[in-house]
Protein backbone atom coordinates (compact mmCIF):
# COMPACT_ATOMS: atom_id res chain seq x y z
CA UNK A 1 0.00 0.00 0.00
CA UNK A 2 1.42 3.33 -1.06
CA UNK A 3 0.39 6.69 0.30
CA UNK A 4 1.05 9.72 -1.87
CA UNK A 5 1.69 13.21 -0.54
CA UNK A 6 -1.92 14.33 -0.91
CA UNK A 7 -3.39 11.37 0.97
CA UNK A 8 -0.75 11.79 3.67
CA UNK A 9 -1.65 15.46 4.04
CA UNK A 10 -5.35 14.67 4.34
CA UNK A 11 -4.65 11.98 6.92
CA UNK A 12 -2.55 14.49 8.88
CA UNK A 13 -5.35 17.09 8.68
CA UNK A 14 -7.96 14.52 9.67
CA UNK A 15 -5.88 13.48 12.67
CA UNK A 16 -5.69 17.08 13.86
CA UNK A 17 -9.45 17.54 13.43
CA UNK A 18 -10.14 14.44 15.51
CA UNK A 19 -7.75 15.69 18.22
CA UNK A 20 -9.42 19.12 18.25
CA UNK A 21 -12.86 17.51 18.41
CA UNK A 22 -11.85 15.40 21.40
CA UNK A 23 -10.42 18.45 23.21
CA UNK A 24 -13.53 20.51 22.47
CA UNK A 25 -15.83 17.73 23.65
CA UNK A 26 -13.87 17.35 26.87
CA UNK A 27 -14.08 21.10 27.51
CA UNK A 28 -17.85 21.08 26.96
CA UNK A 29 -18.22 18.14 29.33
CA UNK A 30 -16.13 19.90 32.01
CA UNK A 31 -18.23 23.11 31.77
CA UNK A 32 -21.43 21.06 32.01
CA UNK A 33 -20.24 19.34 35.20
CA UNK A 34 -19.18 22.71 36.66
CA UNK A 35 -22.59 24.29 35.93
CA UNK A 36 -24.35 21.32 37.44
CA UNK A 37 -22.30 21.59 40.64
CA UNK A 38 -23.12 25.31 40.95
CA UNK A 39 -26.87 24.92 40.42
CA UNK A 40 -27.17 21.99 42.80
CA UNK A 41 -25.78 23.91 45.75
CA UNK A 42 -22.83 23.16 47.95
CA UNK A 43 -22.05 20.58 50.57
CA UNK A 44 -21.87 21.90 54.11
CA UNK A 45 -20.45 19.76 56.90
CA UNK A 46 -21.64 20.48 60.41
CA UNK A 47 -18.76 21.15 62.80
CA UNK A 48 -20.73 19.80 65.72
CA UNK A 49 -21.98 16.43 64.52
CA UNK A 50 -20.13 16.15 61.17
CA UNK A 51 -23.38 15.68 59.29
CA UNK A 52 -23.05 16.59 55.59
CA UNK A 53 -25.95 18.36 53.89
CA UNK A 54 -26.57 20.48 50.81
CA UNK A 55 -27.25 24.21 50.96
CA UNK A 56 -28.16 26.60 48.17
CA UNK A 57 -25.22 28.09 46.26
CA UNK A 58 -26.19 31.68 47.24
CA UNK A 59 -26.25 30.98 50.97
CA UNK A 60 -23.25 30.87 53.26
CA UNK A 61 -24.98 30.18 56.58
CA UNK A 62 -27.37 27.30 57.25
CA UNK A 63 -28.76 25.29 60.14
CA UNK A 64 -27.79 21.67 60.51
CA UNK A 65 -30.89 19.49 59.97
CA UNK A 66 -29.70 16.98 62.55
CA UNK A 67 -28.60 19.06 65.56
CA UNK A 68 -29.88 22.54 64.57
CA UNK A 69 -26.43 24.06 65.02
CA UNK A 70 -25.50 27.14 62.95
CA UNK A 71 -23.13 26.16 60.20
CA UNK A 72 -21.10 28.59 58.08
CA UNK A 73 -19.73 27.53 54.75
CA UNK A 74 -16.05 28.20 54.23
CA UNK A 75 -15.03 29.23 50.78
CA UNK A 76 -12.59 26.89 49.14
CA UNK A 77 -11.28 29.24 46.50
Ligand SMILES: [Zn+2]
Pocket residue numbers: 046047048049050051064065066067068069
Ligand atom coordinates in the same frame (compact mmCIF):
# COMPACT_ATOMS: atom_id res chain seq x y z
ZN1 LIG B 1 -25.01 19.13 63.19
